[in-house]
Amino acid sequence: MQQAADMAPLPGLRDRKKAQRRAQILRHAARLFGQNGIDATTMAELAEATQVSPPTLFNYFGTKDGILIAMIAEGSRKFRETDTAMDPRTDAGFATILTDMLGQVTARTLEIAGKRVWRYAEASVIRHPDTDLSREYSAINDQLVCSVVGFMATYDLRLRCRDDPDPAQLGRLFFDVWNAAFLELIRDPEATLDQHQAVLEARIKPLARQIFEDGFLAAPTLKQSC
Incomplete structure (x- = not known):
């Protein structure tokens, strides 16, 4: 019988949603960076494209370099x-x-x-x-x-x-x-x-x-x- 300690816990709904949002931000960032350049893309534009608030974006990554x-x-x-x-x-x-x-x-x-x-x-x-x-x-x-x-x-x-x-x-x-x-x-x-x-x-x-x-x-x- 496999020990409980050996079993990796499944991510909860909150963690899955957080991971999905993070991946969505990265997809939109790749698109905007490719279209406009990094310096010309603002965090506000990224937040708008991903439908999150600027503070949320900063909480995930901090900066554009992040x-x-x-x-x-x-x-x-x-x-x-x-x-x-x-x-x-x-x-x-x-x-x-x-x-x-x-x-x-x-x-x-x-x-x-x-x-x-x-x-x-x-x-x-x-x-x-x-x-x-x-x-x-x-x-x-x-x-x-x-x-x-x-x-x-x-x-x-x-x-x-x-x-x-x-x-x-x-x-x-x-x-x-x-x-x-x-x-x-x-x-x-x-x-x-x-x-x-x-x-x-x-x-x-x-x-x-x-x-x-x-x-x-x-x-x-x-x-x-x-």
């Missing part, structure tokens, strides 16, 4: 729980697999928040590196680096130089290539995901050819389970 932190954190949590971009594949050349994986990361990142939000967060890190928003943005980057490193570590990597591969170093290298392309994408309002994907291919595939053995590039293999 809303952004919640939006990024919640979206990133769902990303980690449901994303399949980091699932290892062997059905194509490794350079193609890398490019496809990082392109999917871009698409999912833009589902979390639009270009304007990510531009604002990036600028906040530069201007105010000690704020909660900057720390959350940096934490998301760190989590993504770890995911890319973990992805690399699942493969039986073979280097052209014959050295022992370091998944941490390689994952960081390819993350940096992706991150530069992502920043270019969010800074250009007219840039499309297809254009971004072409940029990734133009940068990742030649780099991968310089680093990895031809045989591994053509037919990547996974590490054998112990």
Whole structure:
């Protein structure tokens, strides 16, 4: 018989309503931030859009940066729980697999928040590196680096130089290539995901050819389970 202590209590009606309202605020915030920009969107407009009072909005999030932190954190949590971009594949050349994986990361990142939000967060890190928003943005980057490193570590990597591969170093290298392309994408309002994907291919595939053995590039293999 399962002990009562092991059973997670179901949320009450009040908690469910609070969670639904919170999610509704974040949805409307994402829409208004994307349409008008963050600086141009007021807390009063957000309150009106979500049909809550300004004091209620402040009680939930405090400030617009608080809303952004919640939006990024919640979206990133769902990303980690449901994303399949980091699932290892062997059905194509490794350079193609890398490019496809990082392109999917871009698409999912833009589902979390639009270009304007990510531009604002990036600028906040530069201007105010000690704020909660900057720390959350940096934490998301760190989590993504770890995911890319973990992805690399699942493969039986073979280097052209014959050295022992370091998944941490390689994952960081390819993350940096992706991150530069992502920043270019969010800074250009007219840039499309297809254009971004072409940029990734133009940068990742030649780099991968310089680093990895031809045989591994053509037919990547996974590490054998112990």
